[in-house]
Amino acid sequence: MKYKILVTGGAGFIGSYLVEKLIQIGHDVVILDNLDPQVHQGMPAYLNKNAKLVIGDVRNLEAVKKAMEDVEIVFHLAASVGVGQSMYQIKKYVDSNSLGTANLLNFLVNEENSVKKLIVASSMSTYGEGLYECKKCGLISPPLRTEKQLEKKEWELHCPMCKRTLEPLPTPEWKKQEPTSIYAITKKDQEDMCLLIGKTYGIKTTALRYFNVFGPRQSLSNPYTGVVAIFLSRLKNGNPPIIFEDGKQCRDFISVYDVVEANILAMKKEAANYEVFNVGTGKKFSVLKIANELIKLTNSKIKPIITGKYRKGDIRHCFADVRKIESKLGFRAKIEFSQCLRDILNWSTNVRAIDKSEKALKELKEKGLA
Numbered sequence: 001m002k003y004k005i006l007v008t009g010g011a012g013f014i015g016s017y018l019v020e021k022l023i024q025i026g027h028d029v030v031i032l033d034n035l036d037p038q039v040h041q042g043m044p045a046y047l048n049k050n051a052k053l054v055i056g057d058v059r060n061l062e063a064v065k066k067a068m069e070d071v072e073i074v075f076h077l078a079a080s081v082g083v084g085q086s087m088y089q090i091k092k093y094v095d096s097n098s099l100g101t102a103n104l105l106n107f108l109v110n111e112e113n114s115v116k117k118l119i120v121a122s123s124m125s126t127y128g129e130g131l132y133e134c135k136k137c138g139l140i141s142p143p144l145r146t147e148k149q150l151e152k153k154e155w156e157l158h159c160p161m162c163k164r165t166l167e168p169l170p171t172p173e174w175k176k177q178e179p180t181s182i183y184a185i186t187k188k189d190q191e192d193m194c195l196l197i198g199k200t201y202g203i204k205t206t207a208l209r210y211f212n213v214f215g216p217r218q219s220l221s222n223p224y225t226g227v228v229a230i231f232l233s234r235l236k237n238g239n240p241p242i243i244f245e246d247g248k249q250c251r252d253f254i255s256v257y258d259v260v261e262a263n264i265l266a267m268k269k270e271a272a273n274y275e276v277f278n279v280g281t282g283k284k285f286s287v288l289k290i291a292n293e294l295i296k297l298t299n300s301k302i303k304p305i306i307t308g309k310y311r312k313g314d315i316r317h318c319f320a321d322v323r324k325i326e327s328k329l330g331f332r333a334k335i336e337f338s339q340c341l342r343d344i345l346n347w348s349t350n351v352r353a354i355d356k357s358e359k360a361l362k363e364l365k366e367k368g369l370a
Contacts, residue, residue, distance in 0.1 A: 004028045004114075006071040008058050008104070009078035010051065011035060011044055013218045013225075014121070014210075017260045018075060023050050025264070032056055032067040032078065039081075039219050046217060058100040064107045071113070073267060076104060076120045076194065079187070082224025083125060084311065084360070086183035088367045097186035098193075105197045117204040117273075119266050122191040124171070124211045124252070124280070128178035130318035132166035134159040140166055141176050150310045155245045157316055168250065168284070170321035173209070173276050180313040195274065204273040206266040208259075211280035211320050215256035215340060216347035223360035227287060228253065228341070230357055231294050232348055237355040241295075241304040244311055244370075247288030252280040252319035255335040255343070265329040272329055280320025281333040293338075297345055311370045 005022055009015045010031030022029050029051040035043065047053065056063025058078045068074075080086070080096040101120075108115055132140045142157045149158075157166045179185045191207040198205025214228040223230060231241040262279045266272040291304040325331045335343075364370035 002026050002028070003072045004030070004070050005073045005075065006030045006032060006067055007075045007077060008032045011047055011053070012039060012077065014213060014256055014259055015075075015077045016044065016046055016048070016217060017256050018077070018263055019051050020048050021260050021264060023048055030054060030067050030071060032058060032063060036080070038224070039222055041221065059095065059103050061103060061107065064104060065111065068107060068113055068115070071115055073117045074104075074115055074119070075263060076101065076118065076190070079121065079190070081183070083181045083183045083313070084364050084369060085224045086181050086186070087313065087369055088363070090182050093182050093186050097183075098189040101190045101193055105193055108203060109197060109201060115203060117267065118194055118198055119206045119208065119263060120190055120194040122207045122209045122276070123184065123187040124209050124278070124318055124320065125181065125184035126177040126179050126188040126191065126209065127171055127175055127318055128180045128184070129157065129315045130171040131169045131175050132157060133169050134162065134164050134166055136164060137161050139169070141178070142166060143178070144180055144313065145316065147312070153308060155248070155316060168317035168319070170282055171278070171318055172321035173278055173324055180315060191276065195276070199274055206272040206274070207276045208262060208266060208279045209276065210259060211252040211254055211278065213254055213256050213259050215344055217256070218344065220348060220351055220353035221356060223356040227251075228290060228294070228344060231291050232344065233353040233355045234357060235294060235298050235300055235302060236348065236353040238302070239355055240302045241291040242357065242361070243287055243291060243304050243306045244309055244314065246308065247291070247304070247306050248286050249314075250284040250286050250317045250319060252283060253285055253290070253337060253340070254279065254281050254333055255340040258333040258335055262325065262329070262331050265331050269329050275328065277325040277329065278320040278322055279325065280322055282320050282322040283337070284317065284319040285337065293341055297341055309370065311364060313369070
């Protein structure tokens with residue numbers, strides 16, 4: 001069945017691939033994007049010409065009205081992204097993410113429209129720390145490590161009851177969300193508001209909690225994007241990757257192509273309605289491994305700098321429990337980590353990378369966050 005579909009943030013990294021896939025399978029697609037200069041250096045050359053582009057902000061009611069004409073399905077990906085930056089550009093992140101989503105929902109509730117389904121991009125950052133196990137006390141959802149602990153360079157988490165070192169486990173959707181940044185709070189806002197309004201007004205809604213997405217088109221000049229792109233930008237400029245703590249902190253890295261497939265399944269499957277799903281691989285990789293793999297693949301002799309320092313609010317380990325999305329939607333990530341790295345490397349060959357990571361780190365230090 002052919003639908004008219006709106007993708008907010010559809011000119012961005014994930015959104016642009018989703019737009020292409022939707023057009024490929026026969027849908028009419030509208031993009032609403034403000035072309036934020038922190039992400040875009042002008043109009044992206046990769047934008048699919050078969051999509052209708054509305055240049056505007058999701059916070060602007062007139063832009064939303066223009067983009068929403070005859071739309072039946074909405075993928076809401078528009079958001080300001082950056083954990084560290086969100087801690088000192090608080091108004092920007094709350095305005096863009098929380099109030100932008102409120103404006104979109106306000107339109108759906110109060111203006112005439114044809115929307116029957118809404119898929120919102122949430123984030124693994126809403127969990128805070130992942131799920132852990134204590135061999136004596138069982139499952140633990142620990143709070144953030146204290147600054148006193150971090151100052152001693154005791155990086156791993158300890159059981160709050162018996163003080164044993166905790167073992168990280170895959171994090172399931174039922175784990176309590178404990179955001180540790182303004183960005184994470186706003187992503188939880190987006191998720192909560194969309195699901196509440198969806199259930200209240202009968203708009204079939206799904207929230208997808210993305211883990212660490214990477215791949216071609218990820219901005220190499222935005223120091224607040226994913227760690228793979230940041231490290232690659234450093235290497236392309238002859239600079240070493242800068243790693244906090246001891247580099248053994250782990251995340252779940254998933255290809256942008258797999259994330260697009262999860263979105264398509266969420267659109268197609270009735271089992272997705274009013275549900276929340278992790279979108280990850282279920283595998284964990286350390287930040288140090290990411291740096292070393294990129295160095296190896298780029299044939300660089302540069303060695304990463306392991307600072308032994310920390311950033312306030314950073315979590316230690318979080319990777320996805322993917323059993324729910326596998327059983328309900330039949331989704332399983334297909335692209336191997338090594339292939340994902342090769343994909344982004346091949347794409348980056350002719351892409352300009354402006355390394356702004358030291359400027360971003362300076363800002364964090366000035367704000368007392370690093």
